Amino acid sequence: MNPEVDWFFSKDTKWQEEYNKLRKIILDTGLVEELKWGCPCYSYNGKNIVLIHGFKDYCALLFFKGVLLGDPEGLLIQQTPNVQGPRQMRFTSLKEINQQAAVIKSYVYEAIEVEKAGLEIKLKKPAEFEMAEEFKEQLEKVKGLKKAFESLTPGRQRAYLLHFSTPKLSKTRMARVEKSIPQILEGKGLDD
Known part of the structure; x- marks a missing residue:
């Protein structure tokens, strides 16, 4: 247990x-507990x-490379159609978590094995998004906008698209x- 997360x-x-x-279930798997994005995050060799x-309606485990997990129980949920790799396992009660403790742990162990194997998620390129x-029209009209947009990281481009x-x-x-044109021209992402 990491006191910074308590x-x-x-x-x-x-x-x-x-x-x-x-927390107890995950810590039993030997992962390192850290605080990231204001939430408890568990890593293996520095990888989330x-x-x-x-x-409001549920608590969840977010598996960063969830799309690569086998999901034999059909528990993993893609939050929105645009989420490419992460998947959630949702819970609405302590009873539900207690009943599924062994299954939860097996998913965590599989996620660790995915990381050990060095598997990577093949993300769609920005050009593949609508x-x-x-x-x-604005890319053609506004001087420097196209170049500024193409200079952004792929993640920032996807967010704007x-x-x-x-x-x-x-x-x-x-x-x-x-509203976003000035930010793009400054080389900033949507949330910068």
Whole structure:
């Protein structure tokens, strides 16, 4: 147990008992406990394996390379269609976690083996994502925008492309593009 992470498990939340049980199960696998993104994160040789986090209706384990796991029990969930590698295992009660403790541990061990084997997730390239017409037009119109966009990391490019293509209305897509142009020209990502 890492004392820097204790605050997460001692805070009064809807999922406190569930968090503590998940922590015990994961620590039994020998992973290193750290605090990342405000959540308990468990790693093997410095590589993130699984993270505990909670939401309004459930708490979850997030397996960073979940897409590479066998998932024989059908427990892993892709949070949204745009999430490429991570998968969640969701829980709504302590009883559920207690009943599935051995299964949870087996998934964690498999995730460790995936990391030991050096398996990598093949991410879609930014060019494979849909590009909103409104953004295509601005790439041609605004001087330096295309070069600035192409200079961004693939992850930042993907974030912008998803952000621009999600709204149904052209007006909303255009507003998002226009608002983001200065940031792109500064070489910044959507959340920088």
